[in-house]
Amino acid sequence: MIYTFDNFYTEKELDCIWKELEFYTSLPKKNRERAEVTSVATDANGNSLGKSDRIYVNDIFTNYGKIYSHINNLSYKIIDDHAEAIEMHLPNGVQITDQNTIHNMVSYYGPNDYYDTHHDVFQFTCLIWLYKEPKKFSGGDMYFELLNKHYECKNNRLIVFPSYLKHKVEKIIMSQKDFDNGYGRYTITHFLHHAPLKES
Numbered sequence: 769m770i771y772t773f774d775n776f777y778t779e780k781e782l783d784c785i786w787k788e789l790e791f792y793t794s795l796p797k798k799n800r801e802r803a804e805v806t807s808v809a810t811d812a813n814g815n816s817l818g819k820s821d822r823i824y825v826n827d828i829f830t831n832y833g834k835i836y837s838h839i840n841n842l843s844y845k846i847i848d849d850h851a852e853a854i855e856m857h858l859p860n861g862v863q864i865t866d867q868n869t870i871h872n873m874v875s876y877y878g879p880n881d882y883y884d885t886h887h888d889v890f891q892f893t894c895l896i897w898l899y900k901e902p903k904k905f906s907g908g909d910m911y912f913e914l915l916n917k918h919y920e921c922k923n924n925r926l927i928v929f930p931s932y933l934k935h936k937v938e939k940i941i942m943s944q945k946d947f948d949n950g951y952g953r954y955t956i957t958h959f960l961h962h963a964p965l966k967e968s
Contacts, residue, residue, distance in 0.1 A: 878947035
């Protein structure tokens with residue numbers, strides 16, 4: 769049910785991705801959203817289950833402007849390069865190639881940030897984990913409740929799973945100084961789903 773692939777981006781692609789990530793996280797803190805005040809899963813009392821900085825890539829670019837986002841452009845590698853391998857890990861009849869819509873998000877986790885157990889509302893959740901070397905945090909691994917399995921947060925690792933699977937990001941332990949200098953845990957998220965075609 770869960771597909772992982774290490775070294776997802778090439779060195780050349782990583783160079784482009786890091787430039788985009790550094791642009792987003794160079795924004796003043798007042799211009800960066802927190803998961804707690806954006807679209808995020810909540811508990812029964814309406815409290816946010818997640819804590820992290822968030823950038824909604826689709827909200828930053830126009831439909832035309834998206835061609836200038838490396839994160840958006842390289843999302844298609846998931847289906848173009850990995851569809852067959854991903855589908856081998858899925859229940860029979862479930863096809864990632866049927867998805868025709870993508871929503872892109874960047875999360876940046878720092879001291880005591882986490883995302884408690886939740887599920888997503890799309891068909892597939894695709895994550896790429898990134899951090900600057902040397903690694904200056906602990907925690908940040910992913911845990912899947914139904915499977916009772918942990919997945920280590922490895923640099924440049926792709927992980928793909930059906931969005932209904934409950935999962936959580938374990939708490940990050942690091943210094944505020946390292947976080948402010950860009951050494952936190954980045955997650956590029958691509959949510960895939962199938963949107964009905966509009967009638968003309």
